[in-house]
Amino acid sequence: MKYIKMSKNQTGIFFILAYLVSITLGVLTFFIFKPVISNIILLTFLANLVATIAIFAFSLITKNSSMYDPYWSVIPPVIIVGWILYYSISMNPVIWLLLIGIMIWAIRLTYNWWKNWTGFKEQDWRYDLIEEKTKGYYLLSNFGAIHLIPTLVVYIQLINAHDVVVLSDSINALTMIGFVLMIFASVIQFIADKQMYDFRQNRLDKNSCIDHGIWRYSRHPNYLGELSLWVGVYLIYVSVKEVLDFNIIYPIAMIALFIFVSIPMMEKKLAGRECFQDYKKQVSMLFPYRKRK
Numbered sequence: 001m002k003y004i005k006m007s008k009n010q011t012g013i014f015f016i017l018a019y020l021v022s023i024t025l026g027v028l029t030f031f032i033f034k035p036v037i038s039n040i041i042l043l044t045f046l047a048n049l050v051a052t053i054a055i056f057a058f059s060l061i062t063k064n065s066s067m068y069d070p071y072w073s074v075i076p077p078v079i080i081v082g083w084i085l086y087y088s089i090s091m092n093p094v095i096w097l098l099l100i101g102i103m104i105w106a107i108r109l110t111y112n113w114w115k116n117w118t119g120f121k122e123q124d125w126r127y128d129l130i131e132e133k134t135k136g137y138y139l140l141s142n143f144g145a146i147h148l149i150p151t152l153v154v155y156i157q158l159i160n161a162h163d164v165v166v167l168s169d170s171i172n173a174l175t176m177i178g179f180v181l182m183i184f185a186s187v188i189q190f191i192a193d194k195q196m197y198d199f200r201q202n203r204l205d206k207n208s209c210i211d212h213g214i215w216r217y218s219r220h221p222n223y224l225g226e227l228s229l230w231v232g233v234y235l236i237y238v239s240v241k242e243v244l245d246f247n248i249i250y251p252i253a254m255i256a257l258f259i260f261v262s263i264p265m266m267e268k269k270l271a272g273r274e275c276f277q278d279y280k281k282q283v284s285m286l287f288p289y290r291k292r293k
Contacts, residue, residue: 004062004063004064004120005120005121006119006120008117008118008119011117011120012114014062015067015070018055018058018067019055019071019074022051022052022058023075025051026048026050026051026054027047029046029047029050030044030046033046040086040162041159041162044079044083044155045155048075048079048151048155049148051075052068052071052147052148052151053147055067055068055147056068056142056143059142059146059147062120063120064120064122064123065123065124065142065146065147066120066123066124068147068150069113069117069124070110070113071147071150072109072150073105073106073110074106074110075154076106076154076158076161077099077102077106079155079158079161080102080158080162080165081099083162083165083166084165087165087166089165089166092168092169093170093171094164094168094169094170094175094236094239095164095165095168097175097176097178097179097236098161098164098168098179098233098236100179101182101232101233102161102233104182104183104186105185105229108186108189108190112189112190115197116197125269126265127146129265130142130146149257153253153254153257156250157230157233157234157254159247159250160233160234160237160247160250161233161237163237163240163247164233169240171239172239173239174235174236174238174239175235175236177235177239178232178233178234178235178236178237178238178239179232179236180232181229181231181232181235182229182232184228185225185226185227185228185229185232186225186229187225188221188222188224188225188228189221189222189225189226191213191214192213192214192215192222192225193222195212195213196215196222199212199215207272207273207274207275208275209270209273209275209276209279211275211279211283214288215283216283216290217283217284217288217290218283218284218285218286218287218288218289219267219279219280219283219284219285219286220258220266220285221288223258223263224287226254226258227251227255227258227286230250230251231251233251234248234250234251259286267280
């Protein structure tokens with residue numbers, strides 16, 4: 001498959017322009033349909049959907065679905081800041097904690113993506129797998145599985161953030177627990193990604209398995225960090241609402257996505273390595289602990 005030949009810095013500029021265009025289209029959609037749709041959650045989702053479709057169009061232009069990869073971390077802070085501006089909210093400590101937690105996570109995750117980005121000559125191996133399995137239906141599976149479903153799963157997490165922005169007042173103990181969990185998420189992801197990056201740079205055998213640092217105790221510590229972030233957002237939401245309600249289904253949906261889709265796909269890829277079966281027997285899937293031999 002032919003791909004657009006650019007240097008890494010040129011692709012960075014292309015990404016920035018593409019995302020500015022997509023976000024602008026989303027903002028225009030928000031205000032165009034504002035007189036028609038009074039529900040801000042639904043209206044924001046429509047804007048988010050339009051921005052996703054725009055990124056999908058760019059992925060078709062570049063013949064690389066990894067155009068969508070930064071969307072996961074770039075859009076959440078954009079939407080939260082957009083809500084704050086739209087409602088003309090006076091910033092209180094709870095909103096500050098939510099925003100700081102999201103921004104630290106978003107900046108770190110986007111930076112990690114950029115550090116590992118090599119250009120349009122290759123895309124995420126999972127997208128190649130989806131293309132191989134769906135073949136003639138790849139246009140639909142590309143939009144649905146790679147673009148639409150992640151947008152949906154992340155956006156429903158932001159519904160909890162929306163209620164925090166609108167309803168929050170004073171900090172309580174649960175607010176702080178949620179914030180600490182969000183910071184923990186970024187820290188554990190940073191450590192896990194740094195250790196994995198160093199391992200890949202220094203390994204002599206591409207079929208070897210990482211078995212040191214935090215990876216010695218969890219097979220997917222980066223995923224643990226991702227899930228911790230959204231559970232933290234939910235805890236801040238509960239600290240504001242002071243009740244357990246239907247919104248608990250949102251972080252559960254995120255957990256289900258990782259446990260039943262992302263992790264099995266990753267482990268199926270690793271299953272061919274001779275070292276992986278022993279590694280799997282000794283190391284926990286998510287929560288860090290070393291199994292007894």
